[in-house]
Amino acid sequence: MPGYKTHVIAAGVAASGALALGIEKGWYVPAPQMAVVLIAVAVVAALFPDVDTDSKGRRLYYGLLVVVDVALLVRGYAKLAALLGLCAMLPAIDHHRGWTHTWWAMLAVPLPLLVVPSLVWDKQVPAVLPYYGAAVLGYLTHLLLDRRW
Template identity: 35%
Template sequence: MSMFREHWLGGLTAYSAFFVVSLITTISVSIIYGLPFDWNPTISLDPLGILGCFVIALLFGLWPDVDIKSRSQQFFYTVLFVLNASLILLLQRYLEAALLGLFAMLPILSRHRGWTHSKFTMILLPSLFLVIPIYVEYPNWATGWKKLPDLFDSLVKWEGLPDTLRGGLTFYLAGLIGYASHLHLDGILFRSRKAQQRKARTNQ
């Protein structure tokens, strides 16, 4: 059963706690050691960045329930439709639109509390906030996939890589925390998969 209200509140609450602790740490270390206030890459001090992180935490707190008919599913598929239509009609980014459409089909092909409720997915999915900035900003994609080792070597040596990853880390953590709050409320985060399966068999 989807718990729409509990999950969006859970995502916001979890990220709020993280943000407050991280902000206090940032200010304290900056004052004590004389560091600039932007030394901590785990949070943004930009108002729009802060707002974006809270929105991301909320959305990722809802995301896992897209695999079942729910308010979360209706919301996300509406957003994905608008985004996909924009990629096709406005930006003419057909490859990205096709990949987004392919990804959008995956949750409804799985069982409820399948891969969308996996701890592995919790870690992997927010990494889009690390990968997409690299995809957008890295200038040497023209190398082509036929020379993948050369492309990877060039990417590792790219001077802009550390700053790009640093910029995405803030949003990655927001997504991770929101996702973790969902799994925690569902009783999955700190329970092994075997324990979950045993509980499911017991309840049958």
């Protein structure tokens, strides 16, 4: 079974490749900072399916969530921070390689990246679609490496 480093590298390579293709073809040309954020989103999403196990990937994933949650609380988004906390607990309700290793979870887990910005900050879906795409791509690399497709 691939470890967290393999999942991180695969997601980083896939996201970088997708961005390079998008830039080369002129489909999507993000600012350099945005490109880095999208690669990071893909990497974090690639770690998600294994957060139900005691692993370095889980510690990294939840460490990042703590930082995001604190930032949300400091900025006055307590309801959003609570929602993030609730979602962070969901993998614990099933066994390893349960629902987190399914194709539908790959599509559903990143959905808040589309829905929340439109509800909280009035962002239009096309503006946040790259984040969703990056998360789905990162999640997909995990499922492919685990041969769970």
